[in-house]
Amino acid sequence: MTPLATSTEPLDERKFVVALARGLDLLRAFRPGDTLLANRDFVERTGLPKATVNRLAYTLTVLGYLRLDQTHGKYALDAGVLSLGFALLSGNDTLELARPHLRNFAREVGAAVSLGCRDGLDMIYLETIRSETVLTLGLASGSKLSMLTSSMGRAYLAVQPPDVRTALLAELKKAAGKAGPLLVADAQAEIAAFATERCCYSFRAWHDDVNAVAVPFREPRDGRWLVLSCSGPASSMGEDVFRDNVAPRLKELARRLGEPG
Structure with a gap:
């Protein structure tokens, strides 16, 4: 499912990268107070298939935006997200x-x-x-x-x-x-x-x-x-x-x- 665009500009589906949007949906699944989320949490909060969630979570982990907690088998936000936030606020x-x-x-x-x-x-x-x-x-x-x-x-x-x-x-x-x-x-x-x-x-x-x-x-x-x-x-x-x-x-x-x- 394609999310509603944050921009007020009309959505141009020819330019819209669905895979990127889905990855960002996983990051947005974290809410205030959340520290760890399992794949089933991502599935429930994004509506994405489990197989898609697995691939996206792996990719975001490799890129440093998620961190897998091996003890609990769940994901936490990693430093990559924090650096983006600092870039926004400082700029x-x-x-x-x-x-x-x-x-x-x-x-x-x-x-x-x-x-x-x-x-x-x-x-x-x-x-x-x-x-x-x-x-x-x-x-x-x-x-x-x-x-x-x-x-x-x-x-x-x-x-x-x-x-x-x-x-x-x-x-x-x-x-x-x-x-x-x-x-x-x-x-x-x-x-x-x-x-x-x-x-x-x-x-x-x-x-x-x-x-x-x-x-x-x-x-x-x-x-x-x-x-x-x-x-x-x-x-x-x-x-x-x-x-x-x-x-x-x-x-x-x-x-x-x-x-x-």
């Missing part, structure tokens, strides 16, 4: 520019603030900084969130061309299973509100005690969409705090870093 001018602003924002607002981008059907954190004075539930760099339930994902969807957004929502609905229709409906309501709000909210949708708001902006260098988000405990930071205080500040930060959506 990201926007991330370097954003870090001091993120630190100031987290300190002033008393919450966690993050910068992220799309990764398949998820959003991935490029950087996240937590307030030092207020306890917040924030995820680390490299963590992924659902595009449907996170404010970051909803903000990304809101600025996509209608045909791209429709295709993404269809994939997301399918991937979410029985909960798909309700999750998509909730996301579409936030996406529709973006026209007037210029941001997207997620109130207790991702976690029972997490409220969040996100604002998209275009990276100045190559024009790709990045998303700023701010999250805090719903028990102490209610919806009104995010609408009246956090959202306006986050929009201003987005204007400093690039072209807001």
Whole structure:
């Protein structure tokens, strides 16, 4: 099965290398907290045949992107993946520019603030900084969130061309299973509100005690969409705090870093 392209450009099947895409699907099968995965885990998470998984895992091991743990007969990510991550982060001018602003924002607002981008059907954190004075539930760099339930994902969807957004929502609905229709409906309501709000909210949708708001902006260098988000405990930071205080500040930060959506 050919995965939905991360780029907004139409997929040219003549140029698309299916074997490469399948190999990357194996690497993406690792989730936050995973250290070792067996071939059966890859099969379940990618939908690829076992024989294909065996060949891909062997190839990625030879190339240094996976490491076989002989004791458990399972695979771990190896240094090749880490080097790619460092190359991305060290070469990201926007991330370097954003870090001091993120630190100031987290300190002033008393919450966690993050910068992220799309990764398949998820959003991935490029950087996240937590307030030092207020306890917040924030995820680390490299963590992924659902595009449907996170404010970051909803903000990304809101600025996509209608045909791209429709295709993404269809994939997301399918991937979410029985909960798909309700999750998509909730996301579409936030996406529709973006026209007037210029941001997207997620109130207790991702976690029972997490409220969040996100604002998209275009990276100045190559024009790709990045998303700023701010999250805090719903028990102490209610919806009104995010609408009246956090959202306006986050929009201003987005204007400093690039072209807001």
